[in-house]
Amino acid sequence: MRQLDRMENQYTKPLVLICSGNANFYVLLAHILASEGFQTLLLGEEEVVDQAALRPITAIILDSAQDPELTVRTCAAIKANEITSRIPTIALISSGNERYYLALLKAGIDENFVRPVSPARLLAYLGSLPHNGADDKQPTDPAREETAAIFGALRIEPGRRLVRYGDEGAQFGRIEFNLLRCLLEAPGRVRSRLELIEAAWPSNRYVQPRTVDVHVARLRRELERLTGRPLIRTIRATGYAIDIDDGAD
CATH class of the missing domain: 3.40.50.2300 (Response regulator)
Incomplete structure (x- = not known):
């Protein structure tokens, strides 16, 4: 025993x-x-x-x-x-x-x-x-209790950090998913790198702007692979914005 x-x-x-x-x-x-x-x-x-x-x-x-x-x-x-x-x-x-x-x-x-x-x-x-x-595995995880949200043709499942587009789906790492959620809070609105850092990383961590660019690029590639179109725009010297379409083809 x-x-x-x-x-x-x-x-x-x-x-x-x-x-x-x-x-x-x-x-x-x-x-x-x-x-x-x-x-x-x-x-x-x-x-x-x-x-x-x-x-x-x-x-x-x-x-x-x-x-x-x-x-x-x-x-x-x-x-x-x-x-x-x-x-x-x-x-x-x-x-x-x-x-x-x-x-x-x-x-x-x-x-x-x-x-x-x-x-x-x-x-x-x-x-x-x-x-x-x-x-x-833990049903008591607060993220698990969040309901799925719909943004155009995207369905966001926070508990699994999963994004669905039509019949396809992609699961994201914690940082990329937090970046996506920040961008989706106001589609079309430009988010500065500082705003994205505050949304995606712990408050006690120093994050370089270039680090944000690398993670956003990773998020952009995965979303484009999933949807077949670029959703995230780069606004030079300012930050990033996401554009949401109305439906999957």
């Missing part, structure tokens, strides 16, 4: 996958995360996608200290996989390698931290995430 209890506890703890070539760094990071109730697993970049697809994962941490370009490729592989694409993925960038920041954003990274990262900042970010897919 005790063995069964231990096995159950192992699979109910929030699990964080860590890709790092530095075993000592992993041991330190694993200890920090364990102190806050997280379970960790050390993996190589070549196996992280396969392993992440096997079980519920809270987050994936990619340590880029040894090979930043490999980290970019690994992030792109995670985000290109249908099963793992929605797992929050964090890159730890060594000081001096900040030039990889935009490359990681374009690859789909959800968050970047420059090493040495404050444990409190990392834990605060991880603590804000749904644990092991819990947001898809």
